[in-house]
Amino acid sequence: MIPYYDELNDEEKDAVTKVIRTLLRQTFILERKYDKKSGRLTYNKEFRTVDLHQEFLREYFKISGITLRENLHLGVFYIEGETVIGEKISRLSTIYLLILKLLYDEHMAEASSNTSVYTSLGEIHEKINDFHLMNTLPSITEMRRSIALLKRYQIIEPLDVLEELNEETRMMIYPCVNVVLLGDDIRRLIESFSKEGIDSEFSEDESAVFGTIEDMPE
Numbered sequence: 001m002i003p004y005y006d007e008l009n010d011e012e013k014d015a016v017t018k019v020i021r022t023l024l025r026q027t028f029i030l031e032r033k034y035d036k037k038s039g040r041l042t043y044n045k046e047f048r049t050v051d052l053h054q055e056f057l058r059e060y061f062k063i064s065g066i067t068l069r070e071n072l073h074l075g076v077f078y079i080e081g082e083t084v085i086g087e088k089i090s091r092l093s094t095i096y097l098l099i100l101k102l103l104y105d106e107h108m109a110e111a112s113s114n115t116s117v118y119t120s121l122g123e124i125h126e127k128i129n130d131f132h133l134m135n136t137l138p139s140i141t142e143m144r145r146s147i148a149l150l151k152r153y154q155i156i157e158p159l160d161v162l163e164e165l166n167e168e169t170r171m172m173i174y175p176c177v178n179v180v181l182l183g184d185d186i187r188r189l190i191e192s193f194s195k196e197g198i199d200s201e202f203s204e205d206e207s208a209v210f211g212t213i214e215d216m217p218e
Contacts, residue, residue: 004056015049020060022046023068023079028154028176031075034116036159041116050077074175076154092138093146097180099127100155104173116174118159121147122167140165147171155180 005013022029029050032041050057050068054077058068066081089097103124107117121143128134137143144165150156155177159170 012053015045016053016056019046019049019053020057023050023061023077026153027080028076028078028174028179030154030174030176032116033154033174034157034159034172047075047077071175071179074178076176076179078176078179089149090142090146092142093149095128095133096124096146096150097155097177099124099131099133100150100173101177101180103127104175104177107173116172119171119173120167121165121169121171124171125167 005016008016019029029046030044031047033044034040035042054068054070061068061079061081064081066079068077068079070077100119103119104117107119125137144162147156147158147162147165151158153176154174156174157172159172160168162169
């Protein structure tokens with residue numbers, strides 16, 4: 001498949017190299033992403049690049065034991081495989097991820113034709129409280145760090161600046177959350193978290209995400 005790459009022009013080569021790095025860095029490439037300037041979802045050129053060269057990319061990743069997958073309904077390309085290095089994330093990030101999946105499913109059940117869902121930090125914390133996952137709120141620094149990590153992996157897009165983070169801070173939940181967790185997984189994990197009293201400590205320590213969650217590369 002290397003001859004295929006050699007036959008591309010310089011612009012195409014740069015685009016292919018860029019999407020390979022993007023996938024290895026953040027796992028997912030969305031078809032549409034939120035553009036703060038226009039205030040709406042716009043087409044992602046990297047998605048088009050993967051779509052155009054996906055046969056080459058599949059073979060390229062296959063060498064490393066990585067599979068390139070696509071979900072046309074959700075509008076996302078993503079990679080998975082045993083050789084993808086799993087990243088440890090904080091317990092707060094894990095809880096946020098679980099709640100975001102629940103909120104996504106609830107909003108989509110309202111017969112919405114849009115694969116993107118809007119929420120707020122206040123709604124997330126309200127849902128966390130409903131499941132008794134935390135006794136007290138973590139620090140603003142921990143919240144910002146967790147939100148930044150979930151943004152990196154295309155799970156959410158903060159619509160307001162994180163420096164002014166508060167309960168009214170708006171976020172878009174991207175459909176990637178549907179690839180990371182299934183509905184049955186999420187409810188079982190939340191029940192497990194509630195029983196373990198994971199809310200007792202929210203320090204800087206990190207813990208591995210449960211095995212049912214797709215591994216995320218560093």
